[in-house]
Each structure stands twice: as structure tokens, then as C-alpha cells.
Amino acid sequence: MQFPESWLREFCNPPLSTAQLADLLTMAGLEVEEMRPVAPAFTQIVVAEIVEAEQHPNADRLRVCKVDAGPLSQGGLLQIVCGAPNARVGIKVPLAMVGAELPPGDDGQPFKIKLGKLRGVDSQGMLCSARELKLSEDHGGLLELPADAPLGTSIRDYLNLDDTLFTLKLTPNLAHCLSVMGIAREVSALTGSPLLQPAIAAVAQQHGEVLPVSIQDTDLCGRFSGRVVRGVNPKAVTPAWMVERLARCGQRAVSPLVDISNYVMFEFGRPSHIFDLDKIHGGLQVRWAKAGETLKLLNGNTVSLDAEVGVIADEQAVESLAGIMGGDATAVSDDTRNIYVEAAFWWPRAVAGRSRRYNFSTDAGHRFERGVDPQNTVEHIERITQLVIDICGGEAGPIDDQQPAMPVRTPVAMRIARAAKVIGMPLTQAECEAVFTRLGLPFVATEGVLTVTPPSWRFDITIEEDLIEEVARVLGFARLPATPPLAPVTARIRPEAQRSRFAVRHALAALDYQETINFSFVEARWEQELAGNADPIKVLNPIASPLAVMRSSLLGSLVQVLKYNLARKAPRVRVFEIGRVFWRDAAIKSSDHSVEGVCQPMRVSGLAHGSAVPLQWSAADRAVDFFDVKGDIEALLSPRKPVFVPAEHPALHPGRCAAVQLDGVTIGHVGELHPKWRQGYDLAQAPVLFELDLDVVQQQPVPEAQLVSRQQSVQRDLALVVSDQVAHDALVAALSADAEGLVRSAVLFDIYKPKQATADLAEGERSLAVRLSLLDDAATLTDDRIDAAVAAAVQRVQTAFGARLRG
Structure with missing residues (x-):
């Protein structure tokens, strides 16, 4: 919110300097983000009038002007050579006298005016444009001043260029401060200075025409006021004072009717809209849009509408986006003669987020989605009408005011003892009552409790803590005592059997993955395709229309990161993310760490794409595959031994996907991206992805000390012929299942499969070379016990898989 200090002081003028006023606003929660002068420093620039203007004898683009600077001309006229295209007799312009200093140029040095000659003609000063004075970027000609500007007056005084522009960084709860009057109301409450609220008189009605309006959806619009004004002149000139104030609020002047609407918005915080009455077909309907309807907006964009967007429509088409922007079809123009002025109360929830659907934002939408006072629509139409008549002329009709669903403000109670405890300093009931009185918050007092009924302009007061905040900021944060904390500080010690999330991050980084951080809200398409x-x-209020749902899987975010990197020619991508996912679960109850009906577990997910290893001379280049990522997961979970079981997942290749299990419980999945989604997301190579339960990944068994055996282990190698369908894990498990516990490990070290069947290997068989390690901690193994243990192991795999010793 940007505004000039002079405008604020017209409504409330406390005995404070500019710096003190800025500090007051900031300490009251209205942070002054920037404070700058309207114009940079310059001297000896005054109001002057061009009395004569003749062509330069030696230059086609220059004119020799005789200028009257009033008393500063010392009884004569000053001769100025000027090249501005609008230099003509009778206009008043800024004149830089000899010795004047203009604002610094691009080099940072001030420009000093001296006596000079231009093409052989003396020049006794310089006529200035707005750009040369750093007032705007307009350099199309001289800055023309009003005809009543007094000659010889300093431009700084005449244009009030010593004014200060304030820019406030307002939080969403301060909607009532999105106007100069709203800020003045706050300053009055903070300082006790009187609030000079102008009286708005009713405009005399000169005809009885009323435009019929039907409010069809009261959950969209709670109040709608409008008035017909006939016979306006849209070609009138916006007064200089209004143009100046709009410019100092950061708003460019457009046309008188548009400027008046914008002026009242900055003045009282009331967005409004002015329709060309002759372009409206029949009456107006205030309703939710219908699927398939479209609207060409004032900014030139044509948008498609749906049932979640509010509109104002006539009998033929949609004419305006409710509370956001008007339509091009009924916009005022130079041919407009009759207008319809509209001021309405739109429910904040009906406007919130709608602008972002169409990738733009407006001042009106910014205000309506935070809440605009519903009580003053009629008064503000009177204010707009009076300005229209004063500037553009016209005849006003009666105001049509419909109030089908005005908001009801629920009283909020504040306990004095509770406020003192939260704020951290002693409070009396009298102090709190004085605060609410200054803020204009009506209340009912009982012993120790104040019950406030929020006024119509305060949409942010809904709970007790809102009232406590008002007390704290009005009394002043400087009053807060320095109170040391009373609670004991106890270190939170993480269990030894649990590693931190940072340790998980470091482990993945050591495996050559880079961390990414993504939004928790994603495209609905990702959820349907990649998470099933x-x-x-x-999301009730998405920051962008595609990011409309909460994610239940991290895979979609990683695929998007991959596409982003591939678009920038990254040859090898290995990324991971640790984040929260969301899905519905009726068993979840509301608490400090949960939302009722929503499960929010943490997940760790990774993606690998491109080469298995960076380009190097010692290894052949090959694409990353399932087994590379499987090895990364085993390293991440080490020393625990995960089991990989064939499975299906909506995002993964049905034949190249496995469930990751620990102790018989599935903790996630790993696999190659499904061919359908690889093609759908336009990927030349399928990435390999995994997603695991972070809580389980963080678990880490505590090492237990074991005595080193005094006996020596024995190794025996077996060549076992088995079917191709026998899984490695199942074979090793069977070999290790020794009742005596002598077989300590079984390690596969070779695989042999001929190209065609041989005498000892049939079609569909292969030979697996396995090394058994045997050990008895209590006694030395004898040959008989070793042979018996090996024979038992062979018998187990023979029984389970039909395995036999080769040869």
C-alpha cells in the first residue's frame, strides 16, 4: 500500500515528524517498507509563462521563447531556447533559472544551469519536462502546469514536492488499512489525534431510472448497490490534484471515470466499477458463472469460466468478473454518455484465489479477498457520483441498494487475565477498555472480561488472541518488560536407535544424489497417474491454478524436476526429496500436530536418470537400471537387509517394480517409470525411482558387542544346478537355515549358464557357485560335522527347489 503523507495528514494530523510517524506505524504492525521523497533535490526552479515563441533562425527543431517568471524576471522577460514540441504561447511551465541545480543525471552528478548559447542565440535558463525533474518518465514535452499557477512560485512549494511517499508492507489480516482513511483511523487510535472523516452528502436525484439487478447467489454477493448517471462527458480532463494523488499512490491516470473509481478506492478502500449503461442488455444478474462461458476482460485477455467464479452478467453475456475486473464489452469509452456505478460487498471466500486462476492480480481482488466494509456502499456511491458530476457532469438517479445476506459479526470475549499472561505484562481493565474505545471496537464490560462485537470493517477479529494483539500493539511493544523465560530448558535427546533426517540426507548425498525441495501442492494429473x-x-486457495491438490506421493515432484533439468540439457540427473505427503484418513484426530481426517506421513524419494556413473575412462558408459538404485537403497538401509519382492505400483513399470520390505513389512517401492508415463511426460529414457517411509529409514539398530570366536571358520564351495526360476534370496535362505547354526553365511560368487544345453545342464537351468562359511564358537569343527552340515544344506535346497550338485 503506497500513499503520500500529505493525504494521510488531511484525515489525521498527529504532532509527529515524518520519521516518528513511520516508526509509529511500524511498531503498530503496519510495517513501513519504504519511505522516499516525491521528487529528488533541486533548486531555483519556478513557475513561468511562455509569452512569445518564435522559430529559431538557425535550427528547425528549436524555438526562441520569451518567458515571464513574475517577480524573478526583474521587470523584463527571459529569453529561453527550447526544443520541446509543446513549447507554445500561453502555457505555464517549470523554469530552471540561471544558477539552478537539476536532479542528478545517470552519472550521479547534479546539473547546473548557466548562461549559454544555442546555435548562436542566448539562453537565460531552461524550461523543464517532468522527466528532467525526475517526477515521471514522461519526456514528450514540457511539464504543463495549471493556468492559475502563480508566477515565480517555487515548483517544490507549488507541487508539494517535499511530500513523502510511504509504502506499507501489510499482512493479510490488515485489510482495513488498504486505504488512506483506514490508515488514518489507525493513526488516530495510536496517537489520540482526532480523525477528520469527511461528511458525504447525498447527491440530488434528477431522474428516476433504476437498472434492474437480480442477486441469484447470496453466497457470492451479500450487498449490491448501484446508480444510473446520465449525460456524462467522458472526454473531460481529470483534475491535476487527482492525477497527482493517484500517481503518488502508484496508479497511472487513465480517463476521468476510471480515475474517479480508483481515487475512491485509495481514499476509502472501496473498489467499484463503472459500466457503460448503453452497452448493458436488459438488467444485471449477480451469480456464479456457468461452465463454458467466456469473458473478454479490460486487460484484453479472454478467460474461460466455471461454476467456482462469480460474475455480473446481463441478459446476453457475462460482463464482469465479480470483485476482480470488468469486461471489455461494457467498458466506458470516449463515446460513453450514460453510466451505471456499482459498489458491492463480495464475500471474501468467493473472491479469494480467483485472480490467480488467470495469472493476474488486481487492486480490487486484493481488497475483496481480504474483506471490504459492507456498510458503506451507498455512501461511497454518493462520493463517486459527486466526483463524476463535478468533473464530467451528468444527472444522477436514485440508488438501488439490495442487502440479501449481510455478514453477521460474532462477539469475541477477551479475558483481562489471559491478555496479561499472553502479552507478558500487567494490564488493567481500564487500559484495555481505552484501547478498544480508541480503535472504535464496541464492547460490553463485565468483571475481568470484555466482549467485543467487531465493527463492519474488521474482518480479522474472530478469536480472543486477535483482541489481545490489538491491546499489545496499541499500548506499544516498547512497554513490554524484559522477562526471562520461566520454563526449564531441557535438551531433547534423540534415541540411539534413530538417526536424524540430516543423517538420511547425508547418506543419500554420499550416494551421489542431490536434494530438491518442492511444493506440497501439485497438479491433479500427477496424483491420478503417478499415485493412483x-x-x-x-487446495482451497491455490497459488496457481495447476497446483490445485495436496500430493500423496513425492514421485510426481521428482519427475517434474527431471523434466526441468532435461530441458536445460543436463545429461545425468540423480535427485532426492524428503517431504510430507497427504491423504484422507478418517481415523486421524485433530491435535497440535495433526488435522482431523488427514494423514501426513514423511517420505523419502529418489530418482536416477542418465548414465550409471559419470563419464570416465575406467568404466563403459551405460544407462542406470533397476539394480543400481536397488543397491543404493541397500546402502541407505544398511546394516539392515531389505527384501525386494515383485509388486505393482501406478507409477512404475509392471515388470520392473519391487516392494521394499523390512521384517516382512512393505516400507516402499522401487522401479522403472511406467512406459505409458514415460511417453506421456515426453522422456526419452525411463528414470528409476524409489519412495520409502522416512520413519522406517530413520531407524538404525544399535550395534551390539560380540566376542570374537576363538575357533576358526571353515569354507566350502558348492556348485548347485537349479532352475532359472529359483530366486537368489530364497536359495541363500534355504542354505543358511541350519538347525545347528553352523552355517554362518552363504555367498553367491559365480553363475554359469551355457548358450545351449550340455550333459550336466539342461535347457532352463544354470549353475550357481556358492561359498558356505561354517563355524562353531564352542568347539573345533571336525570333517564329519562339516560334511554333515554341507550335506544337510544340499538336501534342503534339493527338497525346496530340486537343486543338485553339478557333476
Whole structure:
């Protein structure tokens, strides 16, 4: 919110300097983000009038002007050579006298005016444009001043260029401060200075025409006021004072009717809209849009509408986006003669987020989605009408005011003892009552409790803590005592059997993965395709229309990161993310760490794409595959031994996907991206992805000390012929299942499979070379016990898989 200090002081003028006023606002929660002068420093620039203007004898683009600077001309006229295209007799312009200093140029040095000659003609000063004075970027000609500007007056005084522009960084709860009057109300409450609220008189009605309006959806619009004004002149000139104030609020002047609407918005915080009455077909309907309807907006964009967007429509088409922007079809123009002025109360929830659907934002939408006072629509139409008549002329009709669903403000109670405890300093009931009185918050007092009914302009007061905040900021944060904390500080010690999330991050980084951080809200398409989630949790107010649902898987975010990197020619991508996912679960109850009906577990997910190893001379280049990422997961979970079981997942290749299990419980999946989604997301090579339960990944068994055996282990190698269908893990498990516990490990060290069947290997068989390690901690193994243990191991795999010793 940007505004000039002079405008604020017209409504409330406390005995404070500019710096003190800025500090007051900041300490009251209205942070002054920037404070700068309207114009940079310059001297000896005054109001002057061009009395004569003749062509330069030696230059086609220069004119020799005789200028009257009033008393500063010392009884004569000053001769100025000027090249501005609008230099003509009768206009008043800024004149830089000899000795004047203009604002610094691009080199940072001030420009000093001296006596000079231009093409042989003396020049006794310089006529200035707005750009040369650093007032705007307009350099199309001289800055023309009003005809009543007094000659010889300093431009700084005449244009009030010593004014200061304030820029406030307002939080969303301060909607009532999105106007000069709203800020003045706060300054009055903070300082006790009187609030000079102008009286708005009713405009005399000169005809009885009323435009019929039908409010069809009261959950969209709670109040709608409008008035017909006939016979306006849209070609009138916006007064200089209004243009100046709009410019100092950061708003460019457009046309008188548009400027008036914008002026009242900055003045009282009331966005409004002015329709060309003759372009409206029949009456107006205030309703939710219908699927398939479109609207060409004032900014030139044509948008498609749906049932979640509010509109104002006539009998033929949609004419305006409710509370956001008007339509091009009914916009005022130079041919407009009759207008319809509209001021309405739109429910904040009906406007919030709608602008972002169409990738733009407006001042009106910014205010309506935070809450605009519903009580003053009629008064503000009177204010707009009076300005229209004063500037553009016209005849006003009666105001049509419909109030089908005005908001009801629920009283909020504040306990004095509770406020003192939260703020951290002693409070009396009298102090709190004085604060609410200064803020204009009506209240009912009982012993130790103040019950406030929020006024119509305060949409942010809904709970007790809101009132406590008001007390704290009005009394002043400087009053807060320095109170040391009373609670004991106890270190939170992480269990030894649990590693931190940072340790997980470091482990993945050591495996050559880079961490990414992504939004928790994603495209609905990702949820349906990559997570199989047909009913994701929708975001009520998305920051962008595609990011409309909460994610139940991290895979979609990583695929998007991959596409982003591939678009920038990254040859090898290995990324991971640790984040929260969301899905519906009726068993979840609301608490400090949970939301009722929503499960929010943490996940760790990774993606590998491109070469298995960076380009190097010692290893052949090959694409990363399932087994590379499987090895990364084993390293991440080490020393625990995960089991990989064939499985299916919506995002992964049905034949190249496995469930990751620990102790018989599935903790996630790993696999190659499904061919359908690889093609759908336009990927030349399928990446390999995994997603695991972070809580389980963080578990780490505590090492237990064991005595080193005094006996020596024995190794025996077996060549076992088995079917191709026998899994390695199952074979090793069977070999190790020794009742005596002598077989300590079974390690596969060779695989042999001929190209065609041989005498000892049939079609569909292979030879697996396995090394058994045997050990008895209590006694030395004898040959008989070793042979018996080996024979028992062979018998187990023979029984389970039909294995036999080769040869």
C-alpha cells in the first residue's frame, strides 16, 4: 500500500515528524517498507509563462521563447531556447533559472544551469519536462502546469514536492488499512489525534431510472448497490490534484471515470466499477458463472469460466468478473454518455484465489479477498457520483441498494487475565477498555472480561488472541518488560536407535544424489497417474491454478524436476526429496500436530536418470537400471537387509517394480517409470525411482558387542544346478537355515549358464557357485560335522527347489 503523507495528514494530523510517524506505524504492525521523497533535490526552479515563441533562425527543431517568471524576471522577460514540441504561447511551465541545480543525471552528478548559447542565440535558463525533474518518465514535452499557477512560485512549494511517499508492507489480516482513511483511523487510535472523516452528502436525484439487478447467489454477493448517471462527458480532463494523488499512490491516470473509481478506492478502500449503461442488455444478474462461458476482460485477455467464479452478467453475456475486473464489452469509452456505478460487498471466500486462476492480480481482488466494509456502499456511491458530476457532469438517479445476506459479526470475549499472561505484562481493565474505545471496537464490560462485537470493517477479529494483539500493539511493544523465560530448558535427546533426517540426507548425498525441495501442492494429473489417487485433497486457495491438490506421493515432484533439468540439457540427473505427503484418513484426530481426517506421513524419494556413473575412462558408459538404485537403497538401509519382492505400483513399470520390505513389512517401492508415463511426460529414457517411509529409514539398530570366536571358520564351495526360476534370496535362505547354526553365511560368487544345453545342464537351468562359511564358537569343527552340515544344506535346497550338485 503506497500513499503520500500529505493525504494521510488531511484525515489525521498527529504532532509527529515524518520519521516518528513511520516508526509509529511500524511498531503498530503496519510495517513501513519504504519511505522516499516525491521528487529528488533541486533548486531555483519556478513557475513561468511562455509569452512569445518564435522559430529559431538557425535550427528547425528549436524555438526562441520569451518567458515571464513574475517577480524573478526583474521587470523584463527571459529569453529561453527550447526544443520541446509543446513549447507554445500561453502555457505555464517549470523554469530552471540561471544558477539552478537539476536532479542528478545517470552519472550521479547534479546539473547546473548557466548562461549559454544555442546555435548562436542566448539562453537565460531552461524550461523543464517532468522527466528532467525526475517526477515521471514522461519526456514528450514540457511539464504543463495549471493556468492559475502563480508566477515565480517555487515548483517544490507549488507541487508539494517535499511530500513523502510511504509504502506499507501489510499482512493479510490488515485489510482495513488498504486505504488512506483506514490508515488514518489507525493513526488516530495510536496517537489520540482526532480523525477528520469527511461528511458525504447525498447527491440530488434528477431522474428516476433504476437498472434492474437480480442477486441469484447470496453466497457470492451479500450487498449490491448501484446508480444510473446520465449525460456524462467522458472526454473531460481529470483534475491535476487527482492525477497527482493517484500517481503518488502508484496508479497511472487513465480517463476521468476510471480515475474517479480508483481515487475512491485509495481514499476509502472501496473498489467499484463503472459500466457503460448503453452497452448493458436488459438488467444485471449477480451469480456464479456457468461452465463454458467466456469473458473478454479490460486487460484484453479472454478467460474461460466455471461454476467456482462469480460474475455480473446481463441478459446476453457475462460482463464482469465479480470483485476482480470488468469486461471489455461494457467498458466506458470516449463515446460513453450514460453510466451505471456499482459498489458491492463480495464475500471474501468467493473472491479469494480467483485472480490467480488467470495469472493476474488486481487492486480490487486484493481488497475483496481480504474483506471490504459492507456498510458503506451507498455512501461511497454518493462520493463517486459527486466526483463524476463535478468533473464530467451528468444527472444522477436514485440508488438501488439490495442487502440479501449481510455478514453477521460474532462477539469475541477477551479475558483481562489471559491478555496479561499472553502479552507478558500487567494490564488493567481500564487500559484495555481505552484501547478498544480508541480503535472504535464496541464492547460490553463485565468483571475481568470484555466482549467485543467487531465493527463492519474488521474482518480479522474472530478469536480472543486477535483482541489481545490489538491491546499489545496499541499500548506499544516498547512497554513490554524484559522477562526471562520461566520454563526449564531441557535438551531433547534423540534415541540411539534413530538417526536424524540430516543423517538420511547425508547418506543419500554420499550416494551421489542431490536434494530438491518442492511444493506440497501439485497438479491433479500427477496424483491420478503417478499415485493412483482419484480423490486427492484439494487446495482451497491455490497459488496457481495447476497446483490445485495436496500430493500423496513425492514421485510426481521428482519427475517434474527431471523434466526441468532435461530441458536445460543436463545429461545425468540423480535427485532426492524428503517431504510430507497427504491423504484422507478418517481415523486421524485433530491435535497440535495433526488435522482431523488427514494423514501426513514423511517420505523419502529418489530418482536416477542418465548414465550409471559419470563419464570416465575406467568404466563403459551405460544407462542406470533397476539394480543400481536397488543397491543404493541397500546402502541407505544398511546394516539392515531389505527384501525386494515383485509388486505393482501406478507409477512404475509392471515388470520392473519391487516392494521394499523390512521384517516382512512393505516400507516402499522401487522401479522403472511406467512406459505409458514415460511417453506421456515426453522422456526419452525411463528414470528409476524409489519412495520409502522416512520413519522406517530413520531407524538404525544399535550395534551390539560380540566376542570374537576363538575357533576358526571353515569354507566350502558348492556348485548347485537349479532352475532359472529359483530366486537368489530364497536359495541363500534355504542354505543358511541350519538347525545347528553352523552355517554362518552363504555367498553367491559365480553363475554359469551355457548358450545351449550340455550333459550336466539342461535347457532352463544354470549353475550357481556358492561359498558356505561354517563355524562353531564352542568347539573345533571336525570333517564329519562339516560334511554333515554341507550335506544337510544340499538336501534342503534339493527338497525346496530340486537343486543338485553339478557333476
